[in-house]
Amino acid sequence: xxxxxxxxxxxEKRSYGLLLQVVPTLDVELATYRTWRAARRVDGVVCxxxxxxxxxxxxxxxxxxLPAVVVGDPTLANGLMNVWTDDxxxxxxxxxxxxxxGHRRIARVAGVEGYGHTLIRxxxxxxxxxxxxxxxxxxxxxxxxxxxxxxxxxLLTSGEADRPTAFIYDNDVMALAGLGVASELGVRVPDELSxxxxxxxxxxxxxxxxxxxxxxxxxxxxxxxxxxxxxxxDGKPKASFLDSTPVLRPRGTTAPVPAx
Amino acid sequence: xxxxxxxxxxxEKRSYGLLLQVVPTLDVELATYRTWRAARRVDGVVCxxxxxxxxxxxxxxxxxxLPAVVVGDPTLANGLMNVWTDDxxxxxxxxxxxxxxGHRRIARVAGVEGYGHTLIRxxxxxxxxxxxxxxxxxxxxxxxxxxxxxxxxxLLTSGEADRPTAFIYDNDVMALAGLGVASELGVRVPDELSxxxxxxxxxxxxxxxxxxxxxxxxxxxxxxxxxxxxxxxDGKPKASFLDSTPVLRPRGTTAPVPAx
Numbered sequence: 112x113x114x115x116x117x118x119x120x121x122x123e124k125r126s127y128g129l130l131l132q133v134v135p136t137l138d139v140e141l142a143t144y145r146t147w148r149a150a151r152r153v154d155g156v157v158c159x160x161x162x163x164x165x166x167x168x169x170x171x172x173x174x175x176x177l178p179a180v181v182v183g184d185p186t187l188a189n190g191l192m193n194v195w196t197d198d199x200x201x202x203x204x205x206x207x208x209x210x211x212x213g214h215r216r217i218a219r220v221a222g223v224e225g226y227g228h229t230l231i232r233x234x235x236x237x238x239x240x241x242x243x244x245x246x247x248x249x250x251x252x253x254x255x256x257x258x259x260x261x262x263x264x265x266l267l268t269s270g271e272a273d274r275p276t277a278f279i280y281d282n283d284v285m286a287l288a289g290l291g292v293a294s295e296l297g298v299r300v301p302d303e304l305s306x307x308x309x310x311x312x313x314x315x316x317x318x319x320x321x322x323x324x325x326x327x328x329x330x331x332x333x334x335x336x337x338x339x340x341x342x343x344x345d346g347k348p349k350a351s352f353l354d355s356t357p358v359l360r361p362r363g364t365t366a367p368v369p370a371x
Numbered sequence: 372x373x374x375x376x377x378x379x380x381x382x383e384k385r386s387y388g389l390l391l392q393v394v395p396t397l398d399v400e401l402a403t404y405r406t407w408r409a410a411r412r413v414d415g416v417v418c419x420x421x422x423x424x425x426x427x428x429x430x431x432x433x434x435x436x437l438p439a440v441v442v443g444d445p446t447l448a449n450g451l452m453n454v455w456t457d458d459x460x461x462x463x464x465x466x467x468x469x470x471x472x473g474h475r476r477i478a479r480v481a482g483v484e485g486y487g488h489t490l491i492r493x494x495x496x497x498x499x500x501x502x503x504x505x506x507x508x509x510x511x512x513x514x515x516x517x518x519x520x521x522x523x524x525x526l527l528t529s530g531e532a533d534r535p536t537a538f539i540y541d542n543d544v545m546a547l548a549g550l551g552v553a554s555e556l557g558v559r560v561p562d563e564l565s566x567x568x569x570x571x572x573x574x575x576x577x578x579x580x581x582x583x584x585x586x587x588x589x590x591x592x593x594x595x596x597x598x599x600x601x602x603x604x605d606g607k608p609k610a611s612f613l614d615s616t617p618v619l620r621p622r623g624t625t626a627p628v629p630a631x
Contacts, residue, residue, distance in 0.1 A: 112372075116393040128412070131391040133376045152388070256577030284577050287547075291579030314574070317516030317544050319551030 117333020118157065125341065127154070137166065144170055148177050155179060155340045161187040161227050178343035180336050185351040187227040192343040193351040194336045198228050199235035201325050201357040205279055205307050206239040206247075208359055213368035214277040214305065218248040220262045220289065222281035229281070236279075248275055252285065259285025263292040267304075276368050277305040283312045286322050290364065301366035311360060320363025327357040377593020378417065385601070387414070397426065404430055408437050415439060415600045421447040421487050438603035440596050445611040447487040452603040453611040454596045458488050459495035461585050461617040465539055465567050466499040466507075468619055473628035474537040474565065478508040480522045480549065482541035492541070508535055512545065519545025523552040527564075536628050537565040543572045546582055550624065561626035571620060580623025587617040 119129055130153055134140040144167065147153045155178040158167050168189045171179040181188040184195050202219075209217055219236045222229050233249060240247030250262035259280060266275055280286035286308030293300050300306060300320060308315050311326035335354050343349070379389055390413055394400040404427065407413045415438040418427050428449045431439040441448040444455050462479075469477055479496045482489050493509060500507030510522035519540060526535055540546035546568030553560050560566060560580060568575050571586035592614050599612060 112393070115391065119393045126406075128390045128392060130388045131375065132388060133372070133379045146386075256573050260577065284574055287574065288577040291577060291581075294579040313516050314544055314547065317520065317548040317551060319554040321551075 113329040114333040114336075117330035117335075118337040119333075120330070121334050121337035121341070141166060141170060144177070148175070153177065155344045157182060157336055157340060159183070162225050163187065163227050163230065165227070178340065180340045180343060182336055183227055184231055186231075188351065190349060192339050192349045194332070194339050194354050195351065196327055196332065196354050197356040198232050201359070202232050202235045202279065203239045204356075205325065205359055206236060206243065206245065208361070209277045209279075209305060209307075209365070210243045210245055212305075212366070214245070215368075216246045216248070216273070216275045217277045217279065218250065218262075218266050218275035220250045220252060220259055220278060220280045220285055222252060222254045224251060232281070246275075252281070254282050254285065256284045256288035260288040260292050263289040264296070267292065267296055267298060276303070277307070277365075279307045279309070281309050283308045283310050283314050283322070283324070286324075286364075287314060287318060290318060290322070301364050302369060305366060306364040307359070309357075311357075315362070318364075323362045323365040324360050325357040326360045327355050331355075373589040374593040374596075377590035377595075378597040379593075380590070381594050381597035381601070401426060401430060404437070408435070413437065415604045417442060417596055417600060419443070422485050423447065423487050423490065425487070438600065440600045440603060442596055443487055444491055446491075448611065450609060452599050452609045454592070454599050454614050455611065456587055456592065456614050457616040458492050461569075461619070462492050462495045462539065463499045464616075465585065465619055466496060466503065466505065468621070469537045469539075469565060469567075469625070470503045470505055472565075472626070474505070475628075476506045476508070476533070476535045477537045477539065478510065478522075478526050478535035480510045480512060480519055480538060480540045480545055482512060482514045484511060489541070496539075506535075512541070514542050514545065516544045516548035520548040520552050523549040524556070527552065527556055527558060536563070537567070537625075539567045539569070541569050543568045543570050543574045543582070543584070546584075546624075547574060547578060550578055550582070561624050562629060565626060566624040567619070569617075571617075575622070578624075583622045583625040584620055585617040586620045587615050591615075 122129055132143050157180050159182045161168055161181055161183040172189050179191055181191045181193045185193050252258035252262055278289055286306055289306055293304050298304050308322045308324040311324035315322035315324045332354050392403050417440050419442045421428055421441055421443040432449050439451055441451045441453045445453055512518035512522055538549055546566055549566055553564050558564050568582045568584040571584035575582035575584045595614050
């Protein structure tokens with residue numbers, strides 16, 4: 112909702128409204144774009160969570176397509192107007208930080224594989240852990256707390272010598288679920304286990320200990336996206352714009368690995 | 372977002388779109404309604420979180436107003452088409468449940484005072500605690516985890532004899548924050564303290580222990596609201612429709628008061 116509020120903060124300056132469509136599947140989303148284009152029902156489109164070879168991006172690249180902004184990595188935007196955050200740099204920074212305070216076994220609890228940003232984070236995580244000689248684990252989930260909890264439980268019960276000492280989660284509710292599993296198993300956070308949440312949120316400051324998180328200003332991000340959409344509507348040249356690099360905010364769930 | 376998804380599940384059957392406007396103040400919201408009416412930009416309006424003597428409800432009651440549905444208690448709808456959940460019954464049930472398992476000092480951490488449903492819950496809470504001879508405490512907040520935590524901290528440090536043994540929170544993130552404050556103070560949940568969250572959500576199942584919560588089907592609620600909006604658009608008679616009464620789902624944060 113903060114992202115949407117950010118978009119609207121710019122739309123209202125020009126008296127535009129936001130038509131929001133929640134779609135169950137990619138096919139319905141593509142059909143929606145076609146309907147909007149045929150009926151000229153909207154002036155422009157914001158396309159989020161682009162996939163690799165995303166058919167929506169292909170559709171929005173056709174000659175008579177609606178003006179559009181792709182919110183995601185430039186490699187996924189096919190030359191369309193594009194606003195992004197540098198997720199690869201953010202996850203590299205997290206891995207380096209955990210390494211610096213002594214962690215040598217780090218797990219990434221990742222979101223949906225189909226999303227381009229999941230793969231970008233995967234690659235950066237794999238690359239940085241290898242570079243530092245850290246053992247990296249990647250668990251697949253669907254972003255739900257249930258799967259976040261299951262992945263954490265599985266990795267934490269894999270035997271003392273193999274057990275990761277730090278987890279980086281792809282969203283805040285999975286990090287919360289991970290913190291819960293640690294309590295359930297009697298693993299002390301942050302003494303025995305460090306946790307970092309992607310997407311800092313009010314939730315991250317409500318837990319005990321408070322969740323260390325990767326933070327960026329989502330409202331400002333939405334406003335930036337809206338301004339670039341107006342550029343696209345106005346026929347300005349298509350380009351990629353880096354909005355920000357999420358910043359690691361260490362709070363109560365990260366600490367050095369204790370000496371053995 | 373589940374509420375919005377529910378609304379859209381009905382809109383798409385008729386090929387309607389949802390124009391979503393996030394507004395910073397009530398004045399901007401009123402101006403938005405006037406603009407929409409003047410421009411006939413929308414076919415109908417869903418008005419949420421009605422206040423006592425809400426000026427939006429007054430505006431939507433004018434002869435040439437847009438068709439509307441008020442989402443909230445019938446006493447707040449001024450005879451407009453109206454869909455509601457029975458919050459008073461839900462909080463009474465929670466108080467009775469806590470009383471039945473031995474609690475005699477129960478706190479309600481309430482949301483924004485201006486909202487009609489806050490006052491309806493307040494009244495029902497006061498009434499039911501008095502009826503049962505239970506000591507009731509009401510703390511005011513703005514729904515943020517920060518204020519939820521502060522209210523909990525204040526009440527839990529008020530001295531052993533006065534300390535509430537159970538808390539009912541007006542949303543899920545405040546309940547999470549309350550659970551965190553209990554950990555911070557070394558108060559064991561549910562052995563020494565019971566917690567109930569309003570608005571069951573995936574978050575409630577991600578904590579440890581899992582949050583007991585008042586639950587209703589928000590997606591279905593949104594769909595119901597959309598169907599009644601179409602009734603209003605079609606000129607059907609205005610009436611109040613009870614969608615449901617939130618149901619208490621006891622999970623890991625509620626337990627009997629231990630014998631002394």
